[in-house]
Amino acid sequence: MSRVPMRLGLFAFFLFLVQPAWSQAPKYESVVGYPLGERIASSYDIRRYMETLERETDRVKLVHQGESYERRPLVAAIITSPANHERLDEIQAGAQRLGDPRLGEAEIDDQPAVLWFGGSIHGFELSGSDGLTRLMEELATSEDEEVLEWLENTVVIIDPTLNPDGRDAFAMFNHRRIGREANPSQKDWSNDFDGWDALGFRTSHYFFDINRDWFAHTHPETRERMSLIQSWRPQVVIDAHEMGHDTEFYFDPPTGPRNPHFPDFAWDWFEDFGAAYADAFDEAGAEYTKRDIFNYFYPAYTTSWGSYQGAVGMLYEQGSTRGLALELSDGSVRHFRQAVEQQYITARAAVRLASEERARLLEDYLAGHQSALDEGRSGVRRYILTPDADPQILAETVAMLKRNGIEVSRLSESVRLRGLRDREGNSVGTRALPANSYVIEAEQPRNRLIRVLLEPDAPVPEDFLAEARERVDRGENPRFYDITAWSLPLLFDLQAFSSTSGANLPTEPVTEKPRVGGELPDADYAWLLDGRQTAAIPLAHRLRNAGYRVAVSPRAFEAGGERFSRGTVIIRRGGQDEGLEQQLADLVAEYDLMAHGVDSGRTSGGDLPALGGAETFHLAPGKIALLAEQPMHPYSFGWAWHTLDQAYRLDSTVLRVESVAGTRLESFSTIVIADTFSAAALAERLGEDGQERLKRWVRDGGNLVVIGNAVDLVREQLELIGLEDAWATGDDEPPAHRIAVPGAFFETEIDERHWLSAGFDRAPRVMVNSNRIYRAPEGPPSPAQNAVIRYAGNLDAPVAGHVWEESLDKLPGGVFAWEQRVGSGRVVAFPEDLNFRGYWRGVDRLFLNAVVLGPSA
Incomplete structure (x- = not known):
């Protein structure tokens, strides 16, 4: 062998050793064992592929943001060229200057555009996650010159499974029901499920639509993602969804109405991106729509929130396949792999446009933030x-x-x-x-x-x-x-x-979350937790269930030189079991409450003659239950469950509706029945035995709290309360045109002497988001029936939001919170859902009063 070939062979071998790692990056199928679109990918499979790319390429870096409620990791991939990865800190600092002109001059010449993609925030809207994984695969493995140019010009952040709990629940449902071939029939059990299951697959662990949680962050799926998004200040935020099956692909520009505060930057760039998407779909011969259905008036969902963060926040809505295949109304069949491909086509077009128009995108983004400062x-x-x-x-x-x-x-x-x-x-x-x-x-x-x-x-x-x-x-x-x-x-x-x-x-x-209290002061006589602190009520419940005596004052008073509001919790030191002080100190720290210590039971001012007076009432130990499953509305059930379990850490037992007839309800002090798809359907599901058991439990001392359409269950089917439907007409009159109020706020009037309103120093402004309007029954006043909060009698307009004239005519004097004694027990009724999305926090106290104080009031 000559020496020249030997040298060439060694050189070739050397080149093989030093080839960029990304050229050896594996495809998705080689890692997980099936191609994208052939099977519903679990969050684990997608994450396994992401971890493989991070190990075997120099284009991908993963960020572990946190965990979902079910302990599934929330992982995002940062994808860019190897050269950009070497200077990520510099690029990130540049993105911060673009998003805040006060930080100094922003360099645009060598600054990549930053795009953030999120997939399938609604768990059973499947194709977004797989389509973005397909994009991730291409960006991480392709050696095409155009793709390499994109990687130089952009930093692409892909968070493919925004809702891993919901996605995996539906994936398991489908995997267990799929046959040898996917059956496209809408009646096949792989495609057919009731309303409870449908919304369960759509939502997160507590049955929340977390696509409405982006400004409030009541859940880890949004809260844990804030740090990454804020640190990168993306210029483009894209949310990949699905919609009804008999529709084609939607992308922005959106339809009206436009919020008056909506940024011009996003609105102007909708046109550019929309044109790029249309070109890509035209080339692929696929159907699409835009300026249809979806608007950016409300700020809580991903894309509108992204725009208010200063980015171009955009929405993709793919016609659903439910599972792997679905027959459409025209007899054609849409396959999952088609939906995945269309999500990929759209996302790819976004990266291409951002790369090609990088400088103009960054200049406009910077100008948008400068105009925000000017305004x-x-x-x-x-x-x-x-x-x-x-x-x-x-x-x-x-x-x-x-x-x-x-x-x-x-x-x-x-x-x-x-x-x-x-x-x-x-x-x-x-x-x-x-x-x-x-x-x-x-x-x-x-x-x-x-x-x-x-x-x-x-x-x-x-x-x-x-x-x-x-x-x-x-x-x-x-x-x-x-x-x-x-x-x-x-x-x-x-x-x-x-x-x-x-x-x-x-x-x-303010650099950190403010602290309120958290320390327990000395007290010779009693500790007081002021009634303005909503969390004092769950503390009282937990302390009482631990065996300690706890009282609540429904009257305001002064003690120890301080004024205390209605609903103040009183924990007297005397006569208590050993360990009270430590247990109370732990709970005060857990809830971050401000506690006061007093050395005497005497009061001064207010309506309470003494801390031990007859006006105060002691809590009894109690257990809480909630009804769940069809025909309960999963959102409403989940909101109530979350308020108790997560927001205020109160233990509860979840009862299946069908189990009520065979359950000894006597062990529960309170049962919560949240909103339902149908009061009549709920009564049917309970059965005669279940209905009778509930009625007997209430009359024997039970505390029943009903929300939304469940009010009609206790009005019409159980006949426990006397509220009257404000929309009802006479026998000879045509039925009223019931028109819902689309989430507007109204003034109220409050009964300040009633225990249910404890903690409210003034009448709250409340939201109406339904067509449920009730009136107190006619007749003389009765201590057994109390309209504790009513809509103001002189309403002529909402405080905020829109209302139709027909609803405004019915609302004045209507009941927002109702209590009615039934035998030894009571029913507390809320026509509106005061646990709405976990962020209508102003009426948390009202719900907790009903649940915790009701059995003892």
């Missing part, structure tokens, strides 16, 4: 949240704002400020604002998100209302798509102001 220097200059609120909920609000990238500061001393409006938009002139109030300046990059969350109202455009009214009159969906009012001060019952004054204020930045 913050005119009109409303700042928003103020005062301490006159539940301190724990106020602290959680501040922490939530900060997770959203919003800067918050705190007044170090009291100030007088002019140009004030209250939380409802009413001018209140000049007044003193107390120290420790929280200040949110409008002149900051998240200005538009601040305004959309803290302004009292976002008027719905008149042209959209005219179209919506025509649809209502035809008996169609008005297409509001979501609620029409969501101001945080109203949702969280916070006292808030806004000001046009730009005066300098003595403030300090």
Whole structure:
């Protein structure tokens, strides 16, 4: 052998050894054993592929963000060129300067565009996750020159399974029901499931639609993702969904209405991306639609929230296949692999456009943030949240704002400020604002998100209302798509102001979640937990179940030089078992409560003569149960379960509806029946034995709490309460046109002497999001029947949001919270769902009063 060939052979061998790792990157099928689209990929399979890419390429880096409730990892992949990976910190710092011009001049020449893709936040909307995994596979393995150019010009963050718990639940359902070949019949058991299962697969562990949780972060699936998104400030945020099966692929631009605070940057770039998507679909010969159904008026879902973060937030909606194949109404069959391919085509087009238009995209993004700062220097200059609120909920609000990238500061001393409006938009002139109030300046990059969350109202455009009214009159969906009012001060019952004054204020930045208390003071006689603290009620329940005596005052009073609100929890030291102080200290720390110690049972002022007076009542030990499964509405059940189990850490037993007839209910002090698809269907599912058992349990002392349509169960089927349907007409009259209120807030009147309203120093503003309006029965007043909270009798408009005239005529004087004694027990009825999405926190206390105080009041 000559020496030259030997040298060439060694050189070739050397080149083989030093080839870039990505050229050897494996395809998805070689790792998991099946091609994308042939089987519903579990979150584990997708994650296994991501981990393989990280090990075997230099294009992929994984970020472990946290875990879901069911302990599934929340993992995202950062995909870019090896050269960009070498300078990720530099690129990330550049993205921060683009998202905040105050940080210094932003370099655009060598700054990649950042795109964030999220897949299948609704668990059974499958193809988004697989389509994004297909994109990830291409970006990580392809040696095509165009793809390599994309990798140089972009940083692509792919979070393929936004809801791993829901996805895996549906994947298992389908895997266990699939035959040798996928059966496309809609009646095949792999494609057919009831409403409870359908929404169960769609949602997260607590049956929440976490695509409505993006500003509130009540769940780890959104909360744990905030750090990555805030640290990268993506210019593009894309959410891959599915919709009804008899529809084609939807992509933006969206339809109206447009929120008045919606960023121009996103709206303008919808056209560019929409054109790119259309070109890609035209080339593929696939059908699509745009400017149809979906709007960006409400700020809580992924894509609108992404736009309020300053990005181009966009939505993909693929016609569903349910499982692997589904027959459409025209007799054709859509296969899962087709849906996966179309998600991939769209996402790929987004990366291509962002790469080709990188400089213009970044320039417009930077200009959008500069205009946000400029707009913050005119009109409303700042928003103020005062301490006159539940301190724990106020602290959680501040922490939530900060997770959203919003800067918050705190007044170090009291100030007088002019140009004030209250939380409802009413001018209140000049007044003193107390120290420790929280200040949110409008002149900051998240200005538009601040305004959309803290302004009292976002008027719905008149042209959209005219179209919506025509649809209502035809008996169609008005297409509001979501609620029409969501101001945080109203949702969280916070006292808030806004000001046009730009005066300098003595403030300090808030860097961490505020702490309220958490320490137990000394007390010779008793510890008091002020009634404004909602979390005092679950603490009282847990302490009583641990064997300690606990009392609640339904009256305000003064003790030890402090004023205490209605609903204050009293834990007397005397006569208690050993260990009280330590147990109480642990619970006070867990709930971050402010506790007060007093050395005497004497009171001064208020309506309570003494801490041990007859006005106070002692809690009895209690157990809580909730009804679940068809025909209960999974959202409402999940909201109630989450409020008890997660928000306030109260143990509960979940009972299947069909098991009620055979269950000894006597062991439960409270049963919660959340909203149901149908009160009549619920009665049928309970059966005669179940209905009789429930009625007997209430009459024997049970505390029944009903929500939404479950009010009709106790009105009509069980005949336990006397509320009257405000829409009812006479026998000779045509039935009323029941029109739902699309999530608007209204004034109320409150019975301040009733135990159910303990903790409320003023009548709350409440949300109506249904057509359920009831009136108290006619007749003389009775202590056994109490309309504890009513809609104000002089209503002529909502506080915020939209209402149709027919509903506004029925609402005045209607019942929001009702208590009726039945034998030795009682029913507490809430026509509206006050656990709404886990973030209508302002009425948490009302629900907890009903559940915890009801058996002892």
